[in-house]
Amino acid sequence: MNPTEIPAAGIPWSEAIAALDGGSAPPPAITDAQPLLRHWHPDHSAGGPRRLAVGASAGQDCPAALADLLQADALIDDIDIAGCATVSTEVLVIGGGGAGCIAALTAAEAGAKVLLTTKLGLGDSNTVMAEGGIQCAVGAEDSLQTHFEDTLRGGQMAGDRALVAALVGDGPASVRWLIERGMTFDMEEGQGPSGRLRRKRAGGTRVPRILSFRDVTGLEMMRVLREAAGLHPRITVWNRSPVVELLSDETGGCVGAVIYSLHLHRFVLIRARSVVMATGGAGRLHLNGFPTSNHLGATADGLVLAYRMGARLREPDSFQYHPTGIAWPPALRGQLISEAARSLGATLVNGHGHRFVDELSPRDVVAAAILRECGEGRGVLRDGCVGVLLDTPALERARPGILKTTLVTLCHLAHKAGIDPAREPVPVYPTLHYQNGGIAIGTDGGTEVPGLYCAGEVSGGIHGRNRLMGNALLELVGFGRRAGAAAAAFQPVRPSGRANLGHVQEWRRALVAAGLPLDVKAPVLFPPIAGFDLAADRALGRSDLSARSLEAALQVL
Amino acid sequence: MVNLTIDGRPASVPEGTTIVLAAATAGIALTTNVGCMGQGVCGACRALVRRTGEPEVRTALACETPVEDGMQVSFLDRVAPRRPHAYSETDLVDGWTAYERVLAVFPEAVRCRHCSGCDRACPKGLEVQKGVNLAASGDIAGAAAVFDLCVMCNLCVAACPEHIAPNHLGLFARRLAAAGTQRPADLIRRLHEITSGAMTIDADACTDKQP
CATH class of the missing domain: 3.90.700.10 (Succinate dehydrogenase/fumarate reductase flavoprotein, catalytic domain)
Known part of the structure; x- marks a missing residue:
């Protein structure tokens, strides 16, 4: 419909x-909600879904507008990055919302040198807009098992049980982690800071389980995370630096990314031991013609790039x-x-x-x-x-x-x-x-691409075909920490000197073989309303920067 | 239609349009200084606004400010504090020394001139100067409450002649208050039940039948 x-x-x-x-x-x-959902939910819109023809999830359905981007050609070619400035880091985190900040903090606390790149500014994300709260089974009448079952049933039983168990089991420790970093939660009326947490009920749950800070829970969470990430001595932040492609080695592993600096109007190569993708969702694609509650940056960039590199999708139609x-x-x-x-x-x-x-x-x-x-x-x-x-x-x-x-x-x-x-x-x-599905991950946030981890809305498998209120903030904390820790610990089996666009060449061959057009390019970086034109913007570029002054220029933003 | 000027460009848009959406129609690329597009929580779309007949230039968040005829608007980049007020998580734990750390990390706070520049700069109408003074006098919880709805747009950073970085001081107070004092009894009990092995998850137990 x-x-x-x-x-x-x-x-x-x-x-x-x-x-x-x-x-x-x-x-x-x-x-029985199924007839209502089948007839009226936009996921089932007639003529809407398209079957993917290439990639690790070929054969799966997803909305046509998203399929066009998932099966698009890359924005750049070898010639665009020849002679580009290159910087190195241990862990590269792509995305400056809640999941990205938490992955960066966790990796840095484990001792890794972290570079975090973000399309807009650090913290300008869907996380900061979250109002309702975060689910956590702390009530005396509640249990991890009840939370587990509510989440699985709310997702129409499509969620991955191991991921849901990880999400729910991490809950209390995740909330403690947030408090330790200085996030405030509402307490029950008349109780001090050692009393009981105030709980609200979410749709699809049996007991009140939502913890919150007024109705600006995401703002309270994000400003704490942004400050913590910004102040951490082992984390470098590059704002205004959307990712345009990932870098691969000869085994197909992920060894970095190419960003486009909106400040310098040029591409920069980042080599990394491991990469955490935390680019969020796709609301600004206005799928099926719907309005969106999402932030300007929610254009599925990370989903597109991870898929192009060989990562598998889950519930991409939900x-x-x-x-x-x-x-x-x-x-x-x-x-x-x-x-x-x-x-x-x-x-x-x-x-x-x-x-x-x-x-x-x-x-x-x-x-x-x-x-x-x-x-x-x-x-x-x-x-x-x-x-x-x-x-x-x-x-x-x-x-x-x-x-x-x-x-x-x-x-x-x-x-x-x-x-x-x-x-x-x-x-x-x-x-x-919200994008219910996304890149398939394991309990450590790892994808099927060695060295590539995902956290937050870009990943799939936790919420099945429908997410409950409060489980998005919970997910980005628990899985942000899991992905950050795993990315910091990751060691490639055979460290390779190479970091290039080899996977893009393979992808193009697959597109041609499937008879798909090469004139659609992705990721889109910005929705049409933003009026951004990459080619015109590149024409403003400066070419007089050494690698050292370039790094300095990027860091002060 | 309402006519206004944004970053020197003319825009003509229907009444009720926000400044951000008007900027897009004026051909300004929305690639920076923009984010949540209307909720007014990400603090990215800082703008200086001068209205017809008003001599004063005021601050606003462009995504939640409707256009007015004759309005002149300039977007402002995020202003970084002149020096970072650096601290780590370990600074947040001990309530007995919290005030000492406020004074050490934000030494400028005691030099507030009471010029109310920060109050005028705040697009959310917070009592920023009061919050600074509360923190500087040791009332951490009082200062924290003042900054409840701060969106960290950094306009008060730009406005402060003493480089106090008032919103970052406010956030430090909030983090000290939360990390130093919040110890929810129900959360602590649940953590104990999990670590002691008394509460576990049976991942195979759930069927789609509602209990």
Whole structure:
């Protein structure tokens, strides 16, 4: 189902507001979610998926727009990097979000010399935007086993059991690690810092398990990680340095990468003993025409490069559409309203004022139910934007003051939209939020390419076909640490002097053999809205820099 | 349509558009000083803004500021502190000496001139100067609370004539308060249950049937 195909039929805003009485009956129970998902979830959109023809996951389906990039030609050729300045490090971390910073910190704490490169600025990532929180089974009525089962079931049983067990088992130690680095968590009302952690419930879980800092958990986490990584003496950070290709040796192992410096307008080669890919997700590809909650940089760069080098994908056809992106006004469409609102009791109602789904079902189910309401004409129309209503006034009436004290980000977004959430409901519509699958990894974050590790959203296998709230932040801590430690310890079996684009030549032969075009290039680095043109930008380049002054120039940014 | 100037380029966009999106339509490449595109949490899109009829130039985050007719906007690169205020995780643990380390790592903090430059520079409206003064007088928890919603845009770094790096001081206070004092009883108990082997995971036990 494509949102552009949604019938413009719906219930006008004024009628929907009049129908809203706040005392709506409970929603119908869903015994089997599969028919709803198959008919309404965008992962199953007719004519959408394409079968991959080349690479380690040939034969698997994924959205057409992503398949085009996964099966694209490289941005660069040998001639582009001939004579390029080269720097060396022990561990190269690509990506400056939560997973990248944690992998870099862990590798550096293990004694490795680390270079972290990032497309935008350190910390400018989806992590900083995370609102809801982090799952961790600390409750007396909770257990690792319950968390394990909730995660596996929430992912439609598609997750890798060993990875899920690692994720869940790492939870308490991961939270301790964060506190030791100076991250604050909310405590239960009236309890001091030695009391119990405050817990919220996430959709698809049996017990409250979300730990948070107000509704800016990602901001609190990311500013601590950014400071810690920035201050660590063994970590060097290069901002404004998107990765354009990986480097291989003659055995196919990963031995570094090529970055493009937006500051110097030129390519730089980085040789490394091992590489951690932590480039995040793909929301800015606007798959199936959906709006996105994602950061500007989420363009699947790392996914594309790791796949080109031979890494295998898992569930590349599965994406999370967060149920509650704001639906109106158009300028803000797609921005996120945290699941915390529903977790605290806010209901979803259609244009008739009726609840239509248990608001704390897994996200895929809630999103599909919203798309069904809109697709069958029970959505609400405002200035041509369709959605359903998040009944924030009823929540405020039931728990006076809760919006201002606990849902800071929601109020901030509503204010920008010109909505007073205490008096008016907020129109919502699913927004492309998270890549459920990704590069297949083992429990140490390792891929099938020697020397290449992955952590965070770019990796797959943990969340199956649907991620639960709070498991993304948990994953990036646990697997950021696992990948960072393994990358620091990695020693190639046969150390080779070579670092070149050998794998790109093989890839091109495969593309030609499969009859695929060579005029599509990837990674895209920036979405079209950014207006970036690599060729034009390169023309601004300076050629008068020695390797030494170049390194100095990159570090001060 | 609203007409404004961004980095010297004219832009004409519908009312309600944010400065960041207006910049894109004006042909400015959004490859730096941009990030979360509207949530206002990554602190990357620092901008100087002058509105019609206002003599003063104000700061703003471009992704959460709607355009106004006649507005003049300049994006600002991230300003790095003149010198890094370096410390390590081991500096965070001992609450008894936290104040000593605040004074040692941020010696400029006691020299605050009370010029409120940082307050005016903060696009989030935080009481930055109050936070600096609380930290400099030893109220670490009080200072930490002031910086609850700081997005680390570094505009106060640029504004401070004493090079205090107020937001980094605030973050140091937050990290000291958390790492030094937060010891959740339920987390500690769960960690004990895991390390003692009392709590484990049976990875084969789960079926897709809800219990």
